[in-house]
Amino acid sequence: MARLSLAACAVAFHLCLLVSSSASLRWLSDKPAAVTTAGGVRTRSAYHFQPAKNWQNDPNGPMYHNGVYHLFYQYNPLGATWGTGNLSWGHSVSRDLVNWVTLDTALDPTAPFDSNGCWSGSATILPGGIPALLYTGRIGTGKGMQVQNVAFPKNPADPLLREWVKPAYNPVIPLPADVPGDNFRDPTTAWVGRDGMWRIAVAAKVGGPNGIASTLIYRSKDFRHWKRNTLPLYTSRAAGMVECPDLFPVAEPGVEEGLLGYVSGTVSGTVRHVLKLSVMNTTQDYYMVGRYDDAADTFVPELDNERILDDFRTWRRFDYGHVYASKSFFDMRKNRRVLWAWASESDNMDDDIAKGWSGVQTVPRKVWLDGDGKQLRQWPIEEIETLRSKRVVGLLGAQVNAGGVNKIVGVGAQADVEAIFEISSLEEAETFEPNWLLDPQKLCEEKGASVPGGVGPFGLLVMASGDMQEHTAVFFRVFRQNDKYKVLMCTDLSKSSTRDGVYKPPYGAFVDMDIEAHGGIISLRTLVDHSVVESFGGGGRTCITARVYPDHVVNGNSHLYVFNNGTGAVKVSSLDAWEMATATVNVLPDGLIAASSVSRAQAY
Ligand SMILES: *[C@@H]1O[C@H](CO)[C@@H](O)[C@H](O)[C@H]1NC(C)=O
Ligand SMILES: *[C@@H]1O[C@H](CO)[C@@H](O)[C@H](O)[C@H]1NC(C)=O
Ligand SMILES: *[C@@H]1O[C@H](CO)[C@@H](O)[C@H](O)[C@H]1NC(C)=O
Numbered sequence: 001m002a003r004l005s006l007a008a009c010a011v012a013f014h015l016c017l018l019v020s021s022s023a024s025l026r027w028l029s030d031k032p033a034a035v036t037t038a039g040g041v042r043t044r045s046a047y048h049f050q051p052a053k054n055w056q057n058d059p060n061g062p063m064y065h066n067g068v069y070h071l072f073y074q075y076n077p078l079g080a081t082w083g084t085g086n087l088s089w090g091h092s093v094s095r096d097l098v099n100w101v102t103l104d105t106a107l108d109p110t111a112p113f114d115s116n117g118c119w120s121g122s123a124t125i126l127p128g129g130i131p132a133l134l135y136t137g138r139i140g141t142g143k144g145m146q147v148q149n150v151a152f153p154k155n156p157a158d159p160l161l162r163e164w165v166k167p168a169y170n171p172v173i174p175l176p177a178d179v180p181g182d183n184f185r186d187p188t189t190a191w192v193g194r195d196g197m198w199r200i201a202v203a204a205k206v207g208g209p210n211g212i213a214s215t216l217i218y219r220s221k222d223f224r225h226w227k228r229n230t231l232p233l234y235t236s237r238a239a240g241m242v243e244c245p246d247l248f249p250v251a252e253p254g255v256e257e258g259l260l261g262y263v264s265g266t267v268s269g270t271v272r273h274v275l276k277l278s279v280m281n282t283t284q285d286y287y288m289v290g291r292y293d294d295a296a297d298t299f300v301p302e303l304d305n306e307r308i309l310d311d312f313r314t315w316r317r318f319d320y321g322h323v324y325a326s327k328s329f330f331d332m333r334k335n336r337r338v339l340w341a342w343a344s345e346s347d348n349m350d351d352d353i354a355k356g357w358s359g360v361q362t363v364p365r366k367v368w369l370d371g372d373g374k375q376l377r378q379w380p381i382e383e384i385e386t387l388r389s390k391r392v393v394g395l396l397g398a399q400v401n402a403g404g405v406n407k408i409v410g411v412g413a414q415a416d417v418e419a420i421f422e423i424s425s426l427e428e429a430e431t432f433e434p435n436w437l438l439d440p441q442k443l444c445e446e447k448g449a450s451v452p453g454g455v456g457p458f459g460l461l462v463m464a465s466g467d468m469q470e471h472t473a474v475f476f477r478v479f480r481q482n483d484k485y486k487v488l489m490c491t492d493l494s495k496s497s498t499r500d501g502v503y504k505p506p507y508g509a510f511v512d513m514d515i516e517a518h519g520g521i522i523s524l525r526t527l528v529d530h531s532v533v534e535s536f537g538g539g540g541r542t543c544i545t546a547r548v549y550p551d552h553v554v555n556g557n558s559h560l561y562v563f564n565n566g567t568g569a570v571k572v573s574s575l576d577a578w579e580m581a582t583a584t585v586n587v588l589p590d591g592l593i594a595a596s597s598v599s600r601a602q603a604y
Contacts, residue, residue: 041355042413042530042553042554043355043530043531043549043553044355044357044530044531045360045529045530045531045532046414046529046530046580046582046583047098047363047384047387047414047529047580047581047582047583047585048343048360048361048362048363048529048532048534049071049092049100049360049361049585050357050359050360050361050585051073051075051090051092051102051357051586052102052357052586053080053356053357054075054076054077054078054079054080054356054357054358055075055076055079055080055081055082055083055352055357055358055359056073056074056075056076056090056342056358056359056360056361057073057074057082057325057342057344057359058073058074058120058244058324058325058327058342059071059072059073059325059326059327059340059341059342059361060072060073060074060089060120060121060122060135060327061089061121061122061123061133061135062123062327062328062329062338062340063123063125063131063329064329064331064332064333065125065129065131065161066129066159067095067159067333068093068094068095068159068160068161069093069094069095069096069097069331070091070092070093070123070161071091071092071093071094071100071340071361072089072090072091072106072107072123072133073089073090073092073342073361074087074089074090074119074120074342075087075088075089075090075105076088077090077105077108079353080352080353080355080356080357080358081349081352081353081358084116084117084138085109085116085117085138085141085144086109086117087109087117087118087119087138088105088106088107088108088109088118089105089106089107089108089118089133089135090102090105090106091103091104091105091106091162092585092586093160096383096386097338097364097381097383098383098384098386098387098583099583099584099585099587100583100584100585100586100587101160101587101588101589102585102586102587102588102589103160103162103589104162104163106133106151106161106162106163106164107133107135107151107164107166109137109138111137111149111166111170112139113137113139113147113149113166113170113171114135114137114138114139114149114166114170115137115138115139115140116138116139116140116141116144117137117138117144118135118136118137118138119135119136119137119138119146119185119186120135120136120185120186120243120244120325120327121133121134121135121136121148121186121187122134122135122187122188122189122190122200122327123189123329124189124190124198124223126223129156130152130153130156131152131153131156131161132150132151132152132190132223133150133151133152133164134148134149134150134172134187134190134200135148135149135151135187136148136149136184136185136186136187137149137170137171140181143181143182144181144182145175145181145182146175146181146182146183146184146185147170147171147173147174147175147184148171148172148173148184148185148187148202148218148226149166149170149171149172150166150167150170150172150223150224151164151165151166151167152164152165152167153165160589162589169224172220172223172224172225172226173187173202173218173226176204176206176216176228178206178207178208178211179204179205179206179211180205180208180209180211183204183205183211183241184202184203184204184205185202185203185204185243186202186203186243186244186245187200187201187202187218188200188201188202188245188246188247189329190220190223193219193294193297194294194295197219197220197221198219198220198221198223199217199218199219199220199297200217200218200220200226201215201216201217201218201233201245201247202215202216202218202245203215203216203241203242203243203244203245203277204216205240205241206232206235212235212236212237213235213236213237213238213239213240213241213242213277213279214232214234214235214242215232215233215234215235215242215245215275215277215299216228216229216232216233217229217231217232217233217297229297231296231297231298232298233245233247233275233297233298233299234275234277234298234299236277236309236310236312237310238309238310238311238312239277239279239280239281239312240280240281241280241281242277242278242279242280243277243278243279243280243325244276244277244278244285244325244326244327245275245276245277245278246274246275246276246326246327246328247273247274247275247276247292247299248273248274248328248330248337249271249272249273249274249292250271250272250273250274250289250337250367250368250369250376251271251368251369252369253369253370253371253372253373254368254369254370254371255368255369256336256366256368257335257336257368258330258331258335258336258337258338258366258367258368259271259330259337260330260332271292272289272290272291272302272369272373273289273290273291273292273299274287274288274289274290274369274376275287275288275290275292275299275301276318276326276328278324278325278326279312282312283324284312284317284324285317285318285319285323285324285325285326285341286312286315286316286317287315287316287317287318287376288301288302288307288315288316289301289302289369289373289374289375289376290302302374304374306437313438313439314438316375316376317509318339318341318367318376318378318543319341319362319543319544319545320440320441320489320507320508320509320542320543320544321343321491321507321534321535321543321544321545321546322343322344322346322507322545322546322547323341323342323343323362323545324341324342324344325341325342326339326340326341326342326362327339327340327341328340328367336366336367336368336381337366337367337368338364338365338366338367338381339362339364339365339366339367339378340361340362340364341361341362341545342359342360342361342362343359343360343361343362343532343534343545343547344358344359344547345358345359345531345547346502346503346547346549347499347501347502347503347547347549348501348502351501351549360531360532362534362545363380363381363384363527363534364380364381364384365378365379365380365381365540365543366378366379366380366381366382370541372512374512375512375541377539377540377541378536378540378543379525379536379539379540380525380527380534380536384416384527385416387416387580387581387582387583388416388578388579388580388581389578389579389580389581390410390578390579391576391577391578392408392409392410392411392576392577392578392579393575393576397571397572397573398562398571398572399569399570399571399572400458400562400563400564400569400570400571400572401564401569402452402564402565402566402567402568402569403452403564403565404563404564405461405561405562405563406561406562406563406572407559407560407561408559408560408561408562408575408577410577410579411528411559411560411577411578411579412528412557412558412559412560412579413463413528413529413530413553413557413558414528414529414530414579414580414582415462415527415528415560415577415578415579415580416525416526416527416528416577416578416580417460417462417524417525417526417527417528417560417575417576417577417578418523418524418525418574418575418576418577419459419460419523419524419525419562419572419574419575419576420521420522420523420524420572420573420574420575421458421459421476421521421522421523421524421570421571421572421573422519422520422521422570422571422572422573423455423478423515423520423521423522423568423570423571424520424568424569424570424571425520425568426455426478426480426485426515426516426520427568428454428455428566428567428568429454429455429478429479429480429485430453430454430455430477430479430480431479431480431481432479432480432481432486434481440488440490440508440509440510441505441506441507441508441509442508443488443490443508444488444490444491444492444506444507444508445505445506445508447477447488447490448473448490448492448494448506449461449473449475449490449492449495449563449565450565451565452565452566452567453477453565453566453567454478454566454567454568455477455478455479455566455568455570456475456476456477456478456488456564456565456566456570457473457475457476457477457490457563457564457565457566458475458476458477458562458563458564458565458566458570459473459474459475459476459524459562459563460473460474460475460524460526460560460561460562460563461473461474461560461561461562461563462474462526462528462533462558462560463496463528463533463548463550463553463558464558464559464560464561465550465551465552465556465558465559466552466556466557466559469495469498469552470495470496470497470498470550470551470552471495471496471561472491472492472493472495472496472533472546472548472550473490473491473492473495473563474489474490474491474492474524474526474533474535474544475489475490475492475563476488476489476490476511476522476524476537477490477566478515484514484516485514485515485516486510487510487511487513487515487522487538488508488509488510488511489508489509489510489511489535489537489538489542489544490506490507490508490544491506491507491508491533491535491544491546492506492507493505493506493507493546493548494506496546496548496549496550497548497549497550497551498550498551499549499550499551502549503547507544507546508544509542509544510542511537511538511541511542512538512541512542513538513539513541521573522537522538523537523538523539524536524537525540527580528558528560529580530553531547531548531549532545532546532547532548533545533546533547533548534546560577562575
């Protein structure tokens, strides 16, 4: 193994310990053996989590336990496609949520109650510090039948919790009579209610094939015998089926700390909660802020004027790009709520098979309730910044005039970019048409980066080829609506790749902020990671993650630009860009053991 530099040491502390302590370090190749196309290597993420090879989808059971972060994920050990019936729980551990050690699969479809797949679920740390996994077992062929199972660590004293045991008394929750077999899944982390009993939420379609998308509550005294509440936590007629529910408490508006919440007493009527549902019909994650009524075990959304209960298009989303099946956990180490989400590939299955892998996770994001009490804010966890290596101070106070494009030298396909834009005057804002409200994505399509406007489009061009034939535009555009302004944020993929067979939509959403009250100032942070462009607009009010597959990466470099195609001038009041180091995401476990045999003090 090559020697790590001191800088890399500071970044990847457990690897440093490895170097100083163990000569027998083995690596899983970061480049899957099956890769024959150059694109497969060049599009592989450098700091977004992905296993060494094969398929991954939903993040499962994230937790922080005994000084170690655990991430489980839906994983097909047999290949780069979904493989319905073969899904296992992949398992990786970390001390910093950035660098990961890969372990053997934690759950495999080997028991009668999960013979056709170990599907998504959650982790709960029981009193006494024993973690429990709840997951969906899929039985039988065809559409199969779904049940809920529990698993415990074989040896709770193993710091890495490598082996998991599925008790023979599973399933702990059989399929209910009023739910079609393939519509009952994804148990949440459990919490304790007022009556001292455990509760979990499970997604189900209730009442036959045309049933209602429901989030059912089950209660238990002993984590083994579960009984369904008569009332669901939440139902919606707007969606055929929902998946991966997530219910979590948030602190007061504007307070960035997270709440554990799932402890008796704190889940009171005064704390706001967030309910997230993954809607199958659109494969998008939606959330609502509201109250969890812990007497009735129901969720009551707090609606503002623009949100309509039975129309999911009006719900807010964690991410308006290409992510699904998100899951959050409370990180006790830093008192924050952290969100993971799956960003699937958007090229095509043949490419996935050729490159030998499919799917990445977004960077872990801190989530909190905005000062307005209505929307969530998200920001990459601060640990990601340990990967910032070369800093490129770009434009400071530079004006980007109409049609202007400024190149930021030294930043390419693996970067973290933070820009603050200052709009000189809102005078030129185009007039907003109310019928645009429900379809910002379409608006981004009609008014892409190359359609000149009044205030904007302005923003970043990332993953740009030298000749600019390929580029991904992440930008804002401001409209006037009566005496207010509306900020549109887009990630426009139409020029992202010259390749065919690649999904190149525009993504878009409004940024819920009063740009005038903010003095015309708006920020944009974009994480560029080869095939991932993950953006946080307006301080994390609006997030858009896209997957891109530019052709130029095969034998050319990628570049970064700032642009403005509006008639009004825009000042870049600050722009910081860093080249990002590569995280070590697939180290084998003897590494970590070697690490922990060295003085622990060194690791913190
Ligand atoms: C599971 O894997 C086996 C072996 O590769 C394969 O034959 C089978 O089709 C897979 N099953 C499903 C449901 O994907
Ligand atoms: C799901 O989507 C399809 C196609 O867009 C639509 O026709 C159908 O009504 C949707 N179903 C529900 C329950 O929303
Ligand atoms: C800006 O607009 C001009 C004119 O439509 C276009 O040629 C140019 O490509 C646009 N810039 C970007 C970044 O799309």
